[in-house]
Amino acid sequence: MALRLLYLIFLRLVGLLVLLGRSSASKDAELLVLRHEVAVLRSKNPRPRLDWADRAVIAALVRLLPTGLRLHRLVTPGTILRWHRRLVAQSGPNDS
Template identity: 90%
Template structure:
């Protein structure tokens, strides 16, 4: 038990030394990210739901964080990439894909006339 306590104290001291070496801007960005995470988690849902504003804040703030801190956030770089892929897919997916354009009536009439005049035109049934 005492060894574990010494280990935890050692970890905190090393963390403090690392923190002292970081720039003030980096520390402020981390505080902003942590505050926003706390705000999202306080909403009371068992699984926090992020709206577009939360996503925008996290996407903007997670970039300047050091790599070690990015991976342990509520929103990881993989999450940001997934949001981006979904956004691009929604933007560039054609909802009318697979729907044929209407055929002009004159063209449809010409096709029907050609079918009547040429009995062997189109799909041939094998009578053999």
């Protein structure tokens, strides 16, 4: 499972390097396409199932967004806190 998290982090870092070389117009176009795709996916499956590695990556990336944008995402600060509480409850007091 840790290997999956490392793989996802590596993919995001490579994606960041690719973004640095692109123009603002192409980034804006990609954002519009991705927002439309997310809207379509939400209409077909309003409650996607994420595993722990997906949650870790999303939680890390959502912190980079300005506060105003965080509140309108699929993953809100309340969602992150709920994930954390669930993870702590599953690990139990004796797990280290």
